[in-house]
Amino acid sequence: MTGLRSSQVADAAGVNLQTLRYYERRGLLAEPERSLGGHRLYPAEAVTVLKVIKAAQRLGFTLDEVAELLDTAGHRHGRRDAGLQERSKAKLAEVEAKIADLQVIASTLRAAVEAGCDDLVACAGRPCCPIPFATIAPGAPDADSR
Amino acid sequence: MTGLRSSQVADAAGVNLQTLRYYERRGLLAEPERSLGGHRLYPAEAVTVLKVIKAAQRLGFTLDEVAELLDTAGHRHGRRDAGLQERSKAKLAEVEAKIADLQVIASTLRAAVEAGCDDLVACAGRPCCPIPFATIAPGAPDADSR
DNA sequence: GGTAAGCCTGTACCCGAGTACCGGATGCAA
DNA sequence: TTGCATCCGGTACTCGGGTACAGGCTTACC
Incomplete structure (x- = not known):
């Protein structure tokens, strides 16, 4: 007891x-x-x-x-309904997608640092800025969830 | 107007x-x-x-x-207090740490899939399981925040 | 048997980043 | 001037994963 x-x-x-x-x-x-x-x-x-x-x-x-x-x-008795196997594979794909996404982000940050830009708003106005404002935002809105 | x-x-x-x-x-x-x-x-x-x-x-x-x-x-007039430069560098380090962390996770998931384990709790009891329960959890508790 | 530490339930609050809903006021075109 | 779309402020709610607090009961040791 x-x-x-x-x-x-x-x-x-x-x-x-x-x-x-x-x-x-x-x-x-x-x-x-x-x-x-x-x-x-x-x-x-x-x-x-x-x-x-x-x-x-x-x-x-x-x-x-x-x-x-x-x-x-x-209570896995008999039929197995998408067990750990399948879910792990799916999750692995998610994690890999997230890694790829973060790598894009990392290289963007690296570019920003190297380009020496120091004012986001001013920078965004001119085309010299390495930050792809248009393309970076709609990239993967839900890759960030979890 | x-x-x-x-x-x-x-x-x-x-x-x-x-x-x-x-x-x-x-x-x-x-x-x-x-x-x-x-x-x-x-x-x-x-x-x-x-x-x-x-x-x-x-x-x-x-x-x-x-x-x-x-x-x-x-209003960056005169002194510059850790501007975009510094912060970007710090953020880059964070992102890189997070990527490394996710890579550990991905390889663990891959190992779990390859080993064909299908029941976490049963698996955790025996040493054949590739999932490092002890070490994986306290890995980076705040690398997940953000 | 006394007393302190530990545990119980229930409820409320925290974080971050929004989103939804309400009743009422405004803008604009026909 | 009428009518409809839009906007206003304020408040409340969402999601995920917990954490905190209050007031009361139990357990364990001396």
């Missing part, structure tokens, strides 16, 4: 205490056992799950996506 | 009408002239400023940073 208390789990996973309950509300973390007085008692696996969540977030998945991932992983 | 109306400016810059007023509130866009009835009448430069804002955002600057940039650019 013993288990880890919430603060132990939070500390072990390097996560705020409130975050545990937030994840529970969001359905990412299963509701744990309770003590007689109502305190949460987590199994040791909870720490693993938290680490997995954090790693997945770091890999670019949103909490909703992580929830789905954990969900399909859990 | 004539000038562009707000919707004309918004359309020309490819921006929502509300965004104009939002930028005005945030101090990014100077308060324009008004008609007798109180309608805003913008000079043509406003469109340029908006495009600059959008480009700068795209380059990774936050609206606060853009505001500062426009501010220092405006």
Whole structure:
């Protein structure tokens, strides 16, 4: 009947205490056992799950996506509906697109630094400015989300 | 006394009408002239400023940073306090760090796809999993902000 | 049994960058 | 002068991922 208390789990996973309950509300973390007085008692696996969540977030998945991932992983009996495999591939493509996008941005910044321009508005008026105002903005409006 | 109306400016810059007023509130866009009835009448430069804002955002600057940039650019008389030059260099470093970070993420995802792992939680338990749960999470907690 | 630390629920707030909606006033052309 | 499009200010809401606080109960140790 013993288990880890919430603060132990939070500390072990390097996560705020409130975050545990937030994840529970969001359905990412299963509701744990309770003590007689109502305190949460987590199994040791909870720490693993938290680490997995954090790693997945770091890999670019949103909490909703992580929830789905954990969900399909859990009761994957028979048919497999676009599991980790497919989603990882898709996410990889997203990340690669974002890298490409940031590389455009980096080279633009580099050009701006090298050209020595120092006043954006003044610069934008004349064609000597290396910053492609027209083309840079509509580039990838949602490549920035996530 | 004539000038562009707000919707004309918004359309020309490819921006929502509300965004104009939002930028005005945030101090990014100077308060324009008004008609007798109180309608805003913008000079043509406003469109340029908006495009600059959008480009700068795209380059990774936050609206606060853009505001500062426009501010220092405006009344730069005598001393120059870390102008576009310095900030661009710093931002370039940030962007490069972010690219490096995303490359780690991409290669991790690639490894996960190649290893064919399909259940994060089960995988995390055994050492065959290519995902470095311990090291990936605390990698760069703020490289993700912006 | 006392006391302090820890945990409970619920609610509200934070960040950044907008967007939406409301009732009322204005601009402009016919 | 009438009518419709546009604009006004103000407020509230969105999204994603948490964080903070208040007031009260539980647990653990002495």
